[in-house]
Amino acid sequence: xxxxxxxxxxxxxxxxxxxxxxxxxxxxxxxxxxxxxxxxxxxxxxxxxxxxxxxxxxxxxxxxxxxxxxxxxxxxxxxxxxxxxxxxxxxxxxxxxxxxxxxxxxxxxxxxxxxxxxxxxxxxxxxxxxxxxxxxxxxxxxxxxxxxxxxxxxxxxxxxxxxxxxxxxxxxxxxxxxxxxxxxxxxxxxxxxxxxxxxxxxxxxxxxxxxxxxxxxxxxxxxxxxxxxxxxxxxxxxxxxxxxxxxxxxxxxxxxxxxxxxxxxxxxxxxxxxxxxxxxxxxxxxxxxxxxxxxxxxxxxxxxxxxxxxxxxxxxxxxxxxxxxxxxxxxxxxxxxxxxxxxxxxxxxxxxxxxxxxxxxxxxxxxxxxxxxxxxxxxxxxxxxxxxxxxxxxxxxxxxxxxxxxxxxxxxxxxxxxxxxxxxxxxxxxxxxxxxxxxxxxxxxxxxxxxxxxxxxxxxxxxxxxxxxxxxxxxxxxxxxxxxxxxxxxxxxxxxxxxxxxxxxxxxxxxxxxxxxxxxxxxxxxxxxxxxxxxxxxxxxxxxxxxxxxxxxxxxxxxxxxxxxxxxxxxxxxxxxxxxxxxxxxxxxxxxxxxxxxxxxxxxxxxxxxxxxxxxxxxxxxxxxxxxxxxxxxxxx
Numbered sequence: 001x002x003x004x005x006x007x008x009x010x011x012x013x014x015x016x017x018x019x020x021x022x023x024x025x026x027x028x029x030x031x032x033x034x035x036x037x038x039x040x041x042x043x044x045x046x047x048x049x050x051x052x053x054x055x056x057x058x059x060x061x062x063x064x065x066x067x068x069x070x071x072x073x074x075x076x077x078x079x080x081x082x083x084x085x086x087x088x089x090x091x092x093x094x095x096x097x098x099x100x101x102x103x104x105x106x107x108x109x110x111x112x113x114x115x116x117x118x119x120x121x122x123x124x125x126x127x128x129x130x131x132x133x134x135x136x137x138x139x140x141x142x143x144x145x146x147x148x149x150x151x152x153x154x155x156x157x158x159x160x161x162x163x164x165x166x167x168x169x170x171x172x173x174x175x176x177x178x179x180x181x182x183x184x185x186x187x188x189x190x191x192x193x194x195x196x197x198x199x200x201x202x203x204x205x206x207x208x209x210x211x212x213x214x215x216x217x218x219x220x221x222x223x224x225x226x227x228x229x230x231x232x233x234x235x236x237x238x239x240x241x242x243x244x245x246x247x248x249x250x251x252x253x254x255x256x257x258x259x260x261x262x263x264x265x266x267x268x269x270x271x272x273x274x275x276x277x278x279x280x281x282x283x284x285x286x287x288x289x290x291x292x293x294x295x296x297x298x299x300x301x302x303x304x305x306x307x308x309x310x311x312x313x314x315x316x317x318x319x320x321x322x323x324x325x326x327x328x329x330x331x332x333x334x335x336x337x338x339x340x341x342x343x344x345x346x347x348x349x350x351x352x353x354x355x356x357x358x359x360x361x362x363x364x365x366x367x368x369x370x371x372x373x374x375x376x377x378x379x380x381x382x383x384x385x386x387x388x389x390x391x392x393x394x395x396x397x398x399x400x401x402x403x404x405x406x407x408x409x410x411x412x413x414x415x416x417x418x419x420x421x422x423x424x425x426x427x428x429x430x431x432x433x434x435x436x437x438x439x440x441x442x443x444x445x446x447x448x449x450x451x452x453x454x455x456x457x458x459x460x461x462x463x464x465x466x467x468x469x470x471x472x473x474x475x476x477x478x479x480x481x482x483x484x485x486x487x488x489x490x491x492x493x494x495x496x497x498x499x500x501x502x503x504x505x506x507x508x509x510x511x512x513x514x515x516x517x518x519x520x521x522x523x524x525x526x527x528x529x530x531x532x533x534x535x536x537x538x539x540x541x542x543x544x545x546x547x548x549x550x551x552x553x554x555x556x557x558x559x560x561x562x563x564x565x566x567x568x569x570x571x572x573x574x575x576x577x578x579x580x581x582x583x584x585x586x587x588x589x590x591x592x593x594x595x596x597x598x599x600x601x602x603x604x605x606x607x608x609x610x611x612x613x614x615x616x617x618x619x620x621x622x623x624x625x626x627x628x629x630x631x632x633x634x635x636x637x
Contacts, residue, residue, distance in 0.1 A: 024112075028074075031173075032056055040064045040092070043112045046074035046129065051173045054081030057186065063092035065113045068129035070100040075130020075198060075206060077165070078185060079173040080137055080213070088190030088222070093117075093520040097194040098128035101522075106619060106630075110585040118519075118582075119621075122526040126229035126251060126275035126283065128195040131206035135165055136185045137178030138213040139393065140237030141260040141294035141301055147355025155299040155382040157393040162213075163236065163259070167198075167206040176212030179392055181239045181262075183215025190222045190520050197229030197251070197275075205230035205282065208250065214240035216263065224248070226522040227275040229282060231256045231290075237301065239263045239401070241500050244516055248523055249273035249476070251283040253290040254312075257329070260294050260301035264401050266308045266501055267509045269517065272315040272342075273476045277468050280318070284472045287320045288312045288341070292352050293328035298362040298381050304399045304407065306332040308495040311457065311482055311508035314341035316419065317465065317473030321347035323410070327356045328364050330407040332375075335491045337456045337508035339416040346410065346427040371409065371430040375402040403496060412443040414456045414487040414507050443492040456488035456508060457481065459530060461626070479626035481530035482517070483510045527626045531580070542577060543569040545627045553634045554591075554612035562631060564622050566604045573604030579624045581608060587618025590635050600624075 026038075029047040035056050038044055040063035047068075052058045058078070060066075068074060076096070078084045088094040095117055104123065105115025142163040143155045153161040159179025168174040193208045208225030209232070216239040224246040225232040232247030237259040247254040248271040255270065272285040280286055289312075294302040310333065312322055319342030323333065326349045338345055348367050351358035359367040363381050378395040387394050405411070410432045418424070424436040424446070433439055438446045447454050458481035466474045488507040495501035504511065515529065523529045544567045552560055566574040580597045594609035610620070612635040620631045 032058055037061065038064050038066070041112055043067055045069060046076055048074040049130065049169060050074055050076050051170065052078045052082040052084060053173065054079050057083040057085065059085040060087060060094050062087050062089045062094065062190070064094050065102070065117060066094075066096045067099050067102045067113060070098040070128045073098055073129025073198070075133065077133040077168055077173070078135060080135045080176055080178070083184070083186035084134060084188070085186045086188040086191045088520070090190060090519050093190040093192050095192045095194070096132060096196070097192070100125065100128060101194050106584055108585045116584055118525050120522065120525045122528065124276060125195050126197050126227045130198045131167070131196045131208055131210060131228070132193060133165055133168060133206070133210040133212070134185050134214055135174070135176035135212045136183040136214040136218065136238060137180040138183045138215045138238030138240070139179060139181055139260065139301055139398065140177040140213050141299040142177060142237070143299050144296045144355060155296065157300045157384055157398060159393060165210065165212050167210065177237060178213060181215050181392060181397070182217050183213065183238065184217035185214050187219040188221070188223060189219070192224045192226070192520065192522050193228070194226045194522050207231040207234040207256070208247070209233045211238065211240055212236040214238040216241060222516070222520065224521045224523070225250060229275055229278070234258070235261045235263070237261060241265065243267055245269065246517055246521060246523065247271070249275050250285060251275045251278065252281045252285070253287045254285065255288070256290045257303055257305065258292040258295070261303050261305055262301060262399060262401050264306050264500055266495060267516065268307065268310040269482060269509045270310065270312045271477050271480070272313065272319045274466060274468065274474045279470050280320075280472050284468050284470070284474060285315055285319055287324040288314060289323045290326075291324065291329035291331050292326045292356070293330065295327070295356055296361070297327035297351065297356045297358055298364050300379065300382050301398045302379065303329040303331065304402060305330070306334070306401050307336070308334050308501060309504065309507070309509050310336040311510065312336065312338045313460070313477060313480070314339065315474050316340045316342055316417070317475050318342055321345070322418075323347065324349045325367070325408070326350060326352045326358070328359055328370070330370060332402055332405055332408070333410040334412050335493070335495070335507045336410070336413040337416070337488055338413065338418065339456065341418040341420065341423060343420050344422055344426055345415060345418055345424055346430065346432055348426050348429075365407070368430060370407050373407050375405055375407055377407065403498070410442070410444065412492045412507065414445045414447065416447040416454065416456050417450050419450070445487045447487060454486060456484065456486050458483045458485045477528070479528050479530055481515070482508070483515055484508050484512045527623070527628055530625050531578070542566045542574050542625045542627055545622065545624055545629045547622055547629045547631050551632050552610060553636065554610070555636050556612050556615060559609050559611040562608050562610055564600075564606045564608070564629075566600050566624055573600070573602065575600055575602050575604060577624050579606040579622055582621040582623070584619045586616065587620065587633070590614050590616045590618040591620070591633050593620065
């Protein structure tokens with residue numbers, strides 16, 4: 001009761017008890033003005049836009065579920081000067097989602113949500129609650145918006161610029177930006193954000209994770225965005241770094257940067273698709289990476305960043321570009337995979353169509369010259385005007401992410417099955433590719449084959465095509481094993497060992513033997529991620545799984561064998577595949593299983609012995625590759 005008394009005393013919430021093991025559903029309806037902890041023995045429900053106010057912090061324990069009411073759920077925003085600590089783990093992630101998502105989880109009366117958060121079913125859906133927004137005091141370029149001057153903001157990096165965060169309605173707490181690129185807004189680890197992105201108005205939608213003016217002392221790793229209505233992650237200015245990020249089925253751009261982001265990112269996994277049947281940009285995926293430099297394009301700071309080890313799986317029907325470049329953005333992509341793109345690998349968008357003036361404006365570098373200019377060259381247009389070398393806005397302090405190469409580049413990467421007629425047109429112009437083929441000087445490989453056996457990842461299965469009411473076609477990814485294969489197995493170089501990057505010698509977000517998305521993501525819970533326990537998932541792929549008997553009744557102390565049979569698409573037995581078992585939480589008290597996993601024999605069978613321990617009901621899930629089948633067990637006295 002201690003946590004409950006604390007919540008009442010701080011007037012933050014109203015408590016509603018549920019039947020799940022004396023847990024509480026905590027309705028959060030007021031801003032958080034004193035440091036608060038949310039615990040895993042409660043479920044939290046956001047009502048309205050909730051702000052963590054300046055001076056306060058919010059700590060969220062591992063395993064905590066925040067499940068807001070579908071179509072009425074609120075959002076969570078961390079104001080400038082506040083902090084958030086999301087302390088998830090691989091075994092117990094923090095999940096922010098909607099009640100409709102929780103309704104697909106397997107029933108588990110021992111969990112405060114009433115369901116098992118490691119289960120669930122993918123649905124078409126988004127816009128079911130708000131999002132997570134964090135605002136900090138990093139330097140931003142925000143002198144103009146839609147071609148108009150923003151307040152007293154200037155084009156030089158004065159540290160005085162601030163901007164209103166899109167999608168938030170409380171002007172008192174929705175500002176970001178400042179003079180502190182070392183801003184520390186807290187930390188996030190193992191966070192799954194699902195079915196979010198509430199629409200506030202036309203062009204005013206919430207991203208899965210919004211980061212405004214966040215500094216490099218803020219730690220963000222192992223974050224997943226699944227099914228958002230707008231962008232997956234959008235970053236405005238600042239220097240925040242990100243690692244181990246999955247963005248899947250978002251309705252606009254997967255990874256979007258603006259207003260002078262000068263950070264680093266590594267191990268990014270992007271899967272294009274759709275979240276809801278709506279226009280492209282509000283339901284159907286647009287660009288994989290969309291990069292704006294500054295507002296206006298001759299302002300400083302300008303986006304100057306580096307991204308290592310991204311795996312990007314596009315939508316080959318009507319997805320847009322792999323990388324879209326605007327307003328003097330300067331980004332280095334290294335050791336990456338871009339495959340199945342709908343349009344161009346590199347798109348010279350020039351400006352964002354929102355009043356900015358594009359590359360080459362007012363004496364800034366042209367588009368082509370950005371790709372041939374050394375990373376050490378910084379603009380003298382609207383710089384800090386002779387500020388001391390130790391000042392926060394001196395170029396030597398503003399631009400530290402890039403440490404080698406050219407200001408804009410895509411190197412040491414592999415491109416596969418990008419079949420649009422202009423897939424490599426702009427890439428040829430800036431030397432990423434040569435006549436639509438490999439450029440050995442950049443260590444870039446364009447794979448000549450198009451069969452699955454030539455893929456730079458282990459396996460990929462797509463579902464039935466979907467056509468939106470706008471007429472956009474989507475070929476959704478049903479399941480994937482994203483581990484490196486073929487030309488992705490070994491890269492020419494590695495990321496620098498600089499305290500943030502991990503120097504690994506492969507291309508893409510995953511090595512050949514480790515899938516970091518297992519266990520904690522919605523994609524894994526929904527059966528969309530192939531386990532790295534499967535040695536040869538593209539040999540004799542499993543198309544059916546059967547359990548015999550289909551149900552089981554035992555007396556306490558008795559045992560029975562259960563046979564799991566795997567078959568391929570022709571009905572042939574699949575030998576040598578691993579079948580894993582999982583008991584629902586309540587079932588662990590009722591029965592035991594002879595082993596956690598078994599390999600199928602020449603008949604495609606794996607046999608497990610189930611022993612009854614205590615009266616009650618249990619559910620055993622058997623899984624091989626992305627297929628699952630459940631067995632209900634009843635234990636009598």
